[in-house]
Amino acid sequence: MMFDQKANTLLTLVQEGSFTKAAQALSLSQPAVSHQIRQLEEEFGIQIFHKDRKELRPTPAGAVLIKYARRALAVYNNARQAIEDSRSNLRRFTVAITPTVAESLVPQTLAYYCMENSDAHINIMTDTIKNIYDKLKSFETDLAIVEGKPDDSSLTSVLLDTDFLCLAVSPQHPFSKRASVPLMELKKEKFIMRSRPGNTRVLFERYLENNGETLRSFNVMMEIDNVATIKELVSRNLGVTVIARSACLEELRTGRLAVVPIENSSMIREINLVFHRDFSHPEVLDEIRRIYSSF
Structure with a gap:
C-alpha cells in the first residue's frame, strides 16, 4: 500500500502555507509542486484553493480532499507501524486526552498498564475535545479518554468513571471550612476559569443557564487553558475555580x-473511553478500566 505522492505534496503545502516553502520542504522545484496540485485538481475535478487571495485558502471541496488526505496518511503510517510492531511483538497505540483528564488518574493508569505489559507502548497526546474527535475520525489517534459521549455514530464509547464539578479554593479561603456555598455568594469571588471550549467551562455555563444566570454576572478575572496553572493559582489563594x-x-x-x-x-459528567468499532486492542479497554478502578 502506497501513500500517493501528490497527496503528500498537498499536505505539505497546507502545512507550509506557500508553494515556495513546500518545494523546499519536499526538495522539489516550485513548478513541480504546482504540477502535482494541478494533477490532483484534474483527477478530482475540483479547485483545491481559492484563486482570489494570496494566502492558501482551501475551497469547500479542497477542504474535503485535505481531510481525506490526512486520513489516508494516518492509515498508511498506522499500517507501517503495525507491521513494524508485529516484527518486535510490540503493541503500540496513541491515546488522546483532554487537559482536564490529563490532571486526573488517567495518565497514572496508562503508566501502570505499560508497567504490567512490557510489550505495550502508549503515546499520550493532549488536545481539545473537538480536535480529539477529529483525530479519532481521521485515524490519527487510536483511543480517546474524554468527558462526555461522542455524537458521531462511527465512534463507540465505554464508561470509565462518573465525575462531577465542584468549587475549588485555597485551604486559607473562608469557603474551605464550609459544607456548601450558595451560588449567589460566588458573585463576590474572583474566578480563574478554563478557557472555552473546555468541557468543564461548558458544563458550568449550562448549570448557570439552568439557574437563570450567565457567567457575565460573575467576576472572571482570568481565563487559562492550563488546568495545572489554574490549580496552582487557586492554591495560592489568588482566586477560586470550578x-x-x-x-x-x-x-x-x-x-x-x-x-x-x-x-x-448537579454538574455530573462521564469520563469515557472513545474508539472506532474496529479498535485493534479491545482487551486494553478492560485492562485500563480495571487499573483505574483500583486507585
Missing part, C-alpha cells in the same frame, strides 16, 4: 486545595 473533582485528587490529598459543593448543583 473544576472536576477527579482533576484535583492529588491536591486534596496533600492539602493544597479544598473542594466545596455548590448548593443545589
Whole structure:
C-alpha cells in the first residue's frame, strides 16, 4: 500500500502555507509542486484553493480532499507501524486526552498498564475535545479518554468513571471550612476559569443557564487553558475555580486545595473511553478500566 505522492505534496503545502516553502520542504522545484496540485485538481475535478487571495485558502471541496488526505496518511503510517510492531511483538497505540483528564488518574493508569505489559507502548497526546474527535475520525489517534459521549455514530464509547464539578479554593479561603456555598455568594469571588471550549467551562455555563444566570454576572478575572496553572493559582489563594473533582485528587490529598459543593448543583459528567468499532486492542479497554478502578 502506497501513500500517493501528490497527496503528500498537498499536505505539505497546507502545512507550509506557500508553494515556495513546500518545494523546499519536499526538495522539489516550485513548478513541480504546482504540477502535482494541478494533477490532483484534474483527477478530482475540483479547485483545491481559492484563486482570489494570496494566502492558501482551501475551497469547500479542497477542504474535503485535505481531510481525506490526512486520513489516508494516518492509515498508511498506522499500517507501517503495525507491521513494524508485529516484527518486535510490540503493541503500540496513541491515546488522546483532554487537559482536564490529563490532571486526573488517567495518565497514572496508562503508566501502570505499560508497567504490567512490557510489550505495550502508549503515546499520550493532549488536545481539545473537538480536535480529539477529529483525530479519532481521521485515524490519527487510536483511543480517546474524554468527558462526555461522542455524537458521531462511527465512534463507540465505554464508561470509565462518573465525575462531577465542584468549587475549588485555597485551604486559607473562608469557603474551605464550609459544607456548601450558595451560588449567589460566588458573585463576590474572583474566578480563574478554563478557557472555552473546555468541557468543564461548558458544563458550568449550562448549570448557570439552568439557574437563570450567565457567567457575565460573575467576576472572571482570568481565563487559562492550563488546568495545572489554574490549580496552582487557586492554591495560592489568588482566586477560586470550578473544576472536576477527579482533576484535583492529588491536591486534596496533600492539602493544597479544598473542594466545596455548590448548593443545589448537579454538574455530573462521564469520563469515557472513545474508539472506532474496529479498535485493534479491545482487551486494553478492560485492562485500563480495571487499573483505574483500583486507585
